[in-house]
Amino acid sequence: xxxxxxxxxxxxxxxxxxxxxxxxxxxxxxSSMNYKDNEYHFRQxxxxxxxxxxQSPSLVLVIDTAANKTTLFGDNPSIDYIIWTGAxxxxxxxxxxxxxxxxxxxxxxxxxxxxxxxxxxxxxxxxPYRMDTTVYIxxxxxxxxxxxxxxxxxxxxxxxxxQRAVKSAEELVQIEEAVNTTAAMHAKAIxxxxxxxxxxxxxxxxxxIAVSGGGNLSFPSIVTQNGQYLHNHASNAPxxxxxxxxxxxxAENRMCYAGDLTRTSPVDKTxxxxxxxxxxxxxxxxxxxxxxxxPGTLFRDVHxxxxxxxxxxxxxxxxxxxxxxxxxxxxVHTLFFQCGLGHMMGxxxxxxxxxxxQNVGYTDQLIKGTTFGWKSLRLGRALEExxxxxxxxxxxxxxxxxxxxxxxxxxxAFINYDKVFAYKDFGGIRIEDDFVITQNGSRLLGNPLxxxxxxxxxxxx
Amino acid sequence: xxxxxxxxxxxxxxxxxxxxxxxxxxxxxxSSMNYKDNEYHFRQxxxxxxxxxxQSPSLVLVIDTAANKTTLFGDNPSIDYIIWTGAxxxxxxxxxxxxxxxxxxxxxxxxxxxxxxxxxxxxxxxxPYRMDTTVYIxxxxxxxxxxxxxxxxxxxxxxxxxQRAVKSAEELVQIEEAVNTTAAMHAKAIxxxxxxxxxxxxxxxxxxIAVSGGGNLSFPSIVTQNGQYLHNHASNAPxxxxxxxxxxxxAENRMCYAGDLTRTSPVDKTxxxxxxxxxxxxxxxxxxxxxxxxPGTLFRDVHxxxxxxxxxxxxxxxxxxxxxxxxxxxxVHTLFFQCGLGHMMGxxxxxxxxxxxQNVGYTDQLIKGTTFGWKSLRLGRALEExxxxxxxxxxxxxxxxxxxxxxxxxxxAFINYDKVFAYKDFGGIRIEDDFVITQNGSRLLGNPLxxxxxxxxxxxx
Numbered sequence: 064x065x066x067x068x069x070x071x072x073x074x075x076x077x078x079x080x081x082x083x084x085x086x087x088x089x090x091x092x093x094s095s096m097n098y099k100d101n102e103y104h105f106r107q108x109x110x111x112x113x114x115x116x117x118q119s120p121s122l123v124l125v126i127d128t129a130a131n132k133t134t135l136f137g138d139n140p141s142i143d144y145i146i147w148t149g150a151x152x153x154x155x156x157x158x159x160x161x162x163x164x165x166x167x168x169x170x171x172x173x174x175x176x177x178x179x180x181x182x183x184x185x186x187x188x189x190x191p192y193r194m195d196t197t198v199y200i201x202x203x204x205x206x207x208x209x210x211x212x213x214x215x216x217x218x219x220x221x222x223x224x225x226q227r228a229v230k231s232a233e234e235l236v237q238i239e240e241a242v243n244t245t246a247a248m249h250a251k252a253i254x255x256x257x258x259x260x261x262x263x264x265x266x267x268x269x270x271x272i273a274v275s276g277g278g279n280l281s282f283p284s285i286v287t288q289n290g291q292y293l294h295n296h297a298s299n300a301p302x303x304x305x306x307x308x309x310x311x312x313x314a315e316n317r318m319c320y321a322g323d324l325t326r327t328s329p330v331d332k333t334x335x336x337x338x339x340x341x342x343x344x345x346x347x348x349x350x351x352x353x354x355x356x357x358p359g360t361l362f363r364d365v366h367x368x369x370x371x372x373x374x375x376x377x378x379x380x381x382x383x384x385x386x387x388x389x390x391x392x393x394x395v396h397t398l399f400f401q402c403g404l405g406h407m408m409g410x411x412x413x414x415x416x417x418x419x420x421q422n423v424g425y426t427d428q429l430i431k432g433t434t435f436g437w438k439s440l441r442l443g444r445a446l447e448e449x450x451x452x453x454x455x456x457x458x459x460x461x462x463x464x465x466x467x468x469x470x471x472x473x474x475x476a477f478i479n480y481d482k483v484f485a486y487k488d489f490g491g492i493r494i495e496d497d498f499v500i501t502q503n504g505s506r507l508l509g510n511p512l513x514x515x516x517x518x519x520x521x522x523x524x
Numbered sequence: 525x526x527x528x529x530x531x532x533x534x535x536x537x538x539x540x541x542x543x544x545x546x547x548x549x550x551x552x553x554x555s556s557m558n559y560k561d562n563e564y565h566f567r568q569x570x571x572x573x574x575x576x577x578x579q580s581p582s583l584v585l586v587i588d589t590a591a592n593k594t595t596l597f598g599d600n601p602s603i604d605y606i607i608w609t610g611a612x613x614x615x616x617x618x619x620x621x622x623x624x625x626x627x628x629x630x631x632x633x634x635x636x637x638x639x640x641x642x643x644x645x646x647x648x649x650x651x652p653y654r655m656d657t658t659v660y661i662x663x664x665x666x667x668x669x670x671x672x673x674x675x676x677x678x679x680x681x682x683x684x685x686x687q688r689a690v691k692s693a694e695e696l697v698q699i700e701e702a703v704n705t706t707a708a709m710h711a712k713a714i715x716x717x718x719x720x721x722x723x724x725x726x727x728x729x730x731x732x733i734a735v736s737g738g739g740n741l742s743f744p745s746i747v748t749q750n751g752q753y754l755h756n757h758a759s760n761a762p763x764x765x766x767x768x769x770x771x772x773x774x775a776e777n778r779m780c781y782a783g784d785l786t787r788t789s790p791v792d793k794t795x796x797x798x799x800x801x802x803x804x805x806x807x808x809x810x811x812x813x814x815x816x817x818x819p820g821t822l823f824r825d826v827h828x829x830x831x832x833x834x835x836x837x838x839x840x841x842x843x844x845x846x847x848x849x850x851x852x853x854x855x856v857h858t859l860f861f862q863c864g865l866g867h868m869m870g871x872x873x874x875x876x877x878x879x880x881x882q883n884v885g886y887t888d889q890l891i892k893g894t895t896f897g898w899k900s901l902r903l904g905r906a907l908e909e910x911x912x913x914x915x916x917x918x919x920x921x922x923x924x925x926x927x928x929x930x931x932x933x934x935x936x937a938f939i940n941y942d943k944v945f946a947y948k949d950f951g952g953i954r955i956e957d958d959f960v961i962t963q964n965g966s967r968l969l970g971n972p973l974x975x976x977x978x979x980x981x982x983x984x985x
Binding site: 094095096097098099100101102103104106107108109142145146147148149150192193194195197198208261263264265266267268269270271272273274275276277282283289292293294295299317319401410411412413415416417461463464467 | 555556557558559560561562563564565567568569570603606607608609610611653654655656658659669722724725726727728729730731732733734735736737738743744750753754755756760778780862871872873874876877878922924925928
């Protein structure tokens with residue numbers, strides 16, 4: 064964890080922003096897999112982690128803004144627990160590391176909250192994304208679990224986003240560590256890709272690299288020869304000659320900062336000509352988007368730049384026709400590029416997604432789109448120095464979508480459907496890197512991972 | 525999955541055993557990690573899997589025993605889902621693979637259940653181990669979530685244990701596949717162990733082997749130089765020369781059958797004399813326990829045989845004194861062997877643990893112990909042909925426990941505390957293999973993994 068001053072300072076800023084009431088940050092519990100005590104690896108809630116640095120379960124942080132008093136609620140381990148799991152530091156020791164002066168047992172929490180309720184104090188908490196947390200909050204506050212989400216605090220959400228969106232220098236060091244582990248995962252995947260090897264085999268090896276890096280996966284690895292499906296995970300199907308291997312995977316480091324990269328490589332040692340054409344279009348779109356990154360620019364506009372560049376390329380090889388800008392205005396790109404150009408990244412790979420995409424990626428004036436394609440753009444608002452974003456354009460040839468559009472004669476004026484149909488078995492290509500917004504532009508995070516056609520082929524030679 | 529006849533037959537047997545009412549098996553939902561859509565790898569509920577073979581989320585199986593009618597409740601994917609995740613088979617296709625003739629959407633489930641409630645039919649369901657399942661059942665049945673667990677069906681629990689406890693030949697093939705992947709994990713861990721390498725590095729590599737095997741981990745890997753703590757997981761601490769590396773880890777194969785092995789190896793290339801002495805005592809206890817396995821024998825008695833053998837060895841090297849049988853009667857072994865000798869293994873690594881340890885491992889006449897040591901023995905009852913069990917004795921030198929016992933002068937007549945204290949920094953040794961009970965004894969599952977001192981040292985040479 065960082066020095067305790069970091070956490071003290073973050074909490075002071077939070078008090079200044081939220082201004083009144085009690086702030087309650089509930090840490091995560093272990094998650095049961097196939098029976099109660101067989102647990103998935105523990106993952107702390109990211110906002111709890113941001114304000115405490117503490118990675119152990121069953122802790123609740125309460126900040127009394129009026130009294131400027133922070134208390135960590137948690138229970139010390141029993142001797143039975145120590146025999147089974149080893150000596151762990153006491154709640155007092157953990158609190159001290161986070162610069163928290165007050166400690167109480169969990170059993171004291173309900174009384175503190177009901178007293179605050181009686182005094183008509185606002186109790187600020189975040190919308191939970193796990194049912195056990197939802198029920199716990201409901202029980203603490205004496206409200207039905209069905210109403211927990213709607214009563215979450217928008218002022219607290221906004222205050223947390225304000226801080227977490229801008230990454231400090233010490234956070235960037237952590238993110239770069241995660242990105243470098245992520246790059247090692249991708250280098251291995253590219254090298255392992257060959258006819259007959261299963262997707263799952265490669266997923267296993269690269270997952271292992273993430274854990275060996277000291278942390279874990281930042282999200283379930285996408286390792287697929289069916290890259291046209293955006294979130295298709297690894298299967299036990301062997302890779303086929305002539306196909307593309309799309310790998311979208313990332314590690315989080317031991318402090319839970321995420322990396323997130325995508326590379327698409329040939330299953331064979333080289334790309335086919337058809338694959339090279341599409342690959343280069345995606346790469347050009349990525350480079351155009353990267354060049355546009357700077358403080359003040361709307362990320363929505365960067366997305367549009369990439370979309371136009373993609374359509375431009377598709378026009379050049381005959382899949383599309385007409386004016387690229389007009390085509391994008393008509394959402395032609397969404398036949399091939401159904402998702403967003405990127406998202407914020409930090410303690411979550413889709414940073415703060417649990418706080419609401421509208422709250423994180425947009426503003427009160429800039430509302431997230433609701434139409435196909437645009438509704439999947441997680442980030443739209445003006446970039447600021449210190450934002451960390453992914454840039455991940457792609458071209459995805461989804462047979463089901465082609466058929467739907469063709470049946471509706473959608474955007475006929477811009478699309479040569481006969482040529483597009485020749486790509487029904489092509490798959491998908493995505494290229495993704497991570498950037499921090501700097502004073503005048505952006506900076507690539509982590510050591511560069513090869514991405515030109517020549518570089519990718521050289522890795523497989 | 526197996527041929528559909530397997531599942532049809534299992535469900536027919538279930539109907540015959542439960543006899544009346546509606547049987548409701550709720551499949552698992554995805555589990556959120558750090559925001560709703562960032563999910564841990566999906567793990568189906570094992571009983572749902574046993575009776576359907578279906579590994580996709582959001583399915584509920586309802587068996588109407590009176591009508592001998594089985595219905596799979598589930599929803600077909602939307603086009604949006606297909607674009608994101610790829611074509612998946614329809615609920616109808618999945619039902620057909622499991623030999624289920626009737627399919628209905630999830631929205632129809634509540635009506636079916638409330639109709640049954642009005643008709644005063646019994647609704648049998650299993651005790652949930654995840655809060656989202658608990659709340660879902662509560663909503664379906666119109667009862668408070670707090671009372672869901674207590675209203676779970678004991679007849680259903682017993683009928684399911686009766687079937688799942690005895691493994692069929694086709695199940696043993698699956699378990700052996702999992703055990704062989706598990707053995708590959710251990711061989712790698714033994715070879716990787718060396719001063720300076722982190723526990724987490726080794727955990728990552730072997731976790732990768734589990735996933736590459738086509739399935740996943742059967743439980744979070746224990747990879748530790750602090751083997752005295754029974755469930756200590758991997759840390760980022762580098763291994764130290766002179767220490768022991770205890771690795772207790774397992775894969776589940778793609779059908780979710782578990783393997784579970786433990787090996788303890790020196791961080792250096794060879795064991796020290798002190799380590800060899802303790803290692804050989806544990807190995808002798810394991811061999812004695814294995815020799816005692818046969819149908820009709822109480823597993824509790826096999827545990828006692830192992831405990832006596834352990835104490836016998838400790839007497840020989842001077843840590844204990846007196847008569848071994850008397851010592852075990854006085855629970856002397858629990859200072860060094862705080863847990864049980866083993867457990868059932870199948871679709872769960874601790875098979876059916878969610879159905880209750882008393883129900884799974886004991887009988888109405890044989891009640892699980894409640895005292896230290898005995899309360900951790902998951903299996904006590906008479907073995908039957910087809911049971912799959914782990915045999916995993918160990919000696920664990922837990923400083924905190926030594927201090928507690930010494931302060932109470934506990935079992936002074938049997939323990940040479942001054943000698944025991946010399947093992948405060950020793951660590952722990954466990955050796956574990958998996959067996960199926962046969963007509964006359966037992967059979968090791970999977971290819972043998974080296975376990976003698978000479979074999980382990982040869983693997984590191």
